[in-house]
Amino acid sequence: MRIAYYVGLIWEYFTNYMKTRLTYRADFWVEVISDLLFQATNLIFIFVVFAHTETLGGFTEAEVVFVYGYFMVPYGLYSCFINLWNFGDRYIVKGEMDRILTRPAHSLFQIFLENLDPPSLIGSAIGLIIMIWSGGQLGLDMQWWFIPVMILMVIGSTLIYAGIYIILTSVSFYSDSPTGIIPLMVNIQTYGRYPITIYNRVIQIVLTWVLPFAFVGIYPAALFLQRQEMLTMAWLTPVMGLVFFTASLLLWNTGVKRYRGAGS
Amino acid sequence: MQAIEVHQLRKNFRIQQSRGGLKGALQDLFAREYREVAAVNDISFTIPQGEICGYIGENGAGKSTTIKMLTGILVPTSGDIRVNGYVPYLEREKFVNGIGVVFGQRSQLWWDIGVIESFQLLRKVYGVSESDFRKRLDELVERLELQELLSRPVRKLSLGQRMRCELVAALLHNPSIVFLDEPTIGLDIVVKSEIREFLKELNRTQGTTILLTTHDLQDIEALCSRVIMLDAGSIIYDGGLDELKSRWGSGRAVRFQFGKAVTAAELTAWTGGLPVTWTQESELVATALIPVDTAVSDLFSRVLGAAEVTDVQISETSTDEIVRQIYSSGSAEKPGAGGILHV
Numbered sequence: 001m002r003i004a005y006y007v008g009l010i011w012e013y014f015t016n017y018m019k020t021r022l023t024y025r026a027d028f029w030v031e032v033i034s035d036l037l038f039q040a041t042n043l044i045f046i047f048v049v050f051a052h053t054e055t056l057g058g059f060t061e062a063e064v065v066f067v068y069g070y071f072m073v074p075y076g077l078y079s080c081f082i083n084l085w086n087f088g089d090r091y092i093v094k095g096e097m098d099r100i101l102t103r104p105a106h107s108l109f110q111i112f113l114e115n116l117d118p119p120s121l122i123g124s125a126i127g128l129i130i131m132i133w134s135g136g137q138l139g140l141d142m143q144w145w146f147i148p149v150m151i152l153m154v155i156g157s158t159l160i161y162a163g164i165y166i167i168l169t170s171v172s173f174y175s176d177s178p179t180g181i182i183p184l185m186v187n188i189q190t191y192g193r194y195p196i197t198i199y200n201r202v203i204q205i206v207l208t209w210v211l212p213f214a215f216v217g218i219y220p221a222a223l224f225l226q227r228q229e230m231l232t233m234a235w236l237t238p239v240m241g242l243v244f245f246t247a248s249l250l251l252w253n254t255g256v257k258r259y260r261g262a263g264s
Numbered sequence: 265m266q267a268i269e270v271h272q273l274r275k276n277f278r279i280q281q282s283r284g285g286l287k288g289a290l291q292d293l294f295a296r297e298y299r300e301v302a303a304v305n306d307i308s309f310t311i312p313q314g315e316i317c318g319y320i321g322e323n324g325a326g327k328s329t330t331i332k333m334l335t336g337i338l339v340p341t342s343g344d345i346r347v348n349g350y351v352p353y354l355e356r357e358k359f360v361n362g363i364g365v366v367f368g369q370r371s372q373l374w375w376d377i378g379v380i381e382s383f384q385l386l387r388k389v390y391g392v393s394e395s396d397f398r399k400r401l402d403e404l405v406e407r408l409e410l411q412e413l414l415s416r417p418v419r420k421l422s423l424g425q426r427m428r429c430e431l432v433a434a435l436l437h438n439p440s441i442v443f444l445d446e447p448t449i450g451l452d453i454v455v456k457s458e459i460r461e462f463l464k465e466l467n468r469t470q471g472t473t474i475l476l477t478t479h480d481l482q483d484i485e486a487l488c489s490r491v492i493m494l495d496a497g498s499i500i501y502d503g504g505l506d507e508l509k510s511r512w513g514s515g516r517a518v519r520f521q522f523g524k525a526v527t528a529a530e531l532t533a534w535t536g537g538l539p540v541t542w543t544q545e546s547e548l549v550a551t552a553l554i555p556v557d558t559a560v561s562d563l564f565s566r567v568l569g570a571a572e573v574t575d576v577q578i579s580e581t582s583t584d585e586i587v588r589q590i591y592s593s594g595s596a597e598k599p600g601a602g603g604i605l606h607v
Contacts, residue, residue, distance in 0.1 A: 009389065016377055020376040023376075101356065102335055102336070104357045104361045105389055106357065110389075257339045
């Protein structure tokens, strides 16, 4: 009942997004294209690196590209549904949180809905294409379990993204001014799409347990590449997703109680 | 049943004390000093169902903070609140289904989409059935004459048009309590009186409880049977508007213009026995001051019977004036009367 309500809301907000966005068509395509160019430069970077070396942390070029393809899928979903970029400015400083809190749906969910960004989903689709293409180059045979496991892993990875960013955003409720921590995070999240074995031990631990960005790229992708050494980590992806997401919701729900509003 | 019950409600805000100068700014970076400020200071009141209550006070008196606690936006520092049988901040999602909120300074509608689409979206958010929605929308649209506005995007509406749409948006789910925070701010007289009429009718036909804050005392005079006045976070008056006026109003002044010259002695002789004070401007013009509990008609019958009157003006101490006096003295205690007035 409650789920049907929330799914219905996603659809309503999505159609409204489309209605407004399609009136500014040029803007829509500029956003899609700049998104894709950004991803393309990252891929080109991978090709440049492999022009100088055969393997990276024990991974071949096609494998790294495959990992990158996987990374794009949860990243696209995260960018579409969990867009907390302007939270501090828009909802705390300008006080739009007031309006959110007078409506009968979970506050965080409403904020997600108001900031839907469907063009990001194109990135997810392209990620899938890259996985299929580089998988073909690697001679990976499509197995029956790929699809359900892929869905499970992608959900896990997206929840990890959501968890980390919700935790960071909840800080806005506790600190007076918006913090500059998010740009730093955007930088760190890119580390997860390269073989974790290339980093030193401390960074590996951070990327696995503290800011678990390795679970949005290398670990789950390694499952499909059948890398035995990362098998356990790969299966931990949905678990980490649930743990981080639950923790972030708890922090958010406590944080909202500290909201002070803006103006008089 | 009581619609709103508030007991010993308090909200403290922690305000950062900034030190001046570069040196102070650097000190602030490491060790901040905070000061606790009570925006709302242990207030108590109850509002029965179906009442229209005005909530007034100067800027920063704590009106909006109270409204935000009553609507579940802010969590109180201490004290009890019950609105519609709920503690607002505890069961927020269930609770807000029964209330409507209009913030005059902030829009509830989506900027870029048509008004009707905003309404549809709200219908989904509040889970109102399509048939209930249609019925309610038709009534409201007809009452507020919004037919032509429905397909326009909100950003193209004038403030008056937008405010009427905001009212509809807040009422689509048929709430039993409506909170209005400065609903008439910035509106012209025509729209203001339309909105007042609408609110009065809503209260009469649906029994909706209304709590509104405003700086426009004509809103209060037109709508409210009861006023709660706040100053620096505390209630300084809670009672009827008439009571407030009779306590504070210094009576009425009646200015007469006579056809023939009159003397001061004649004036006092005509009104002998009535508590009247005369002031004479000239031989032909004099003003009588009478207390609120004396009928103007008594004065008239005496004066009109005795003299040739060419013109009469009656003026009353306006609510604005009364409230200004109270604001500037910071309490509703009339010299001589003790304590806060509860009527």
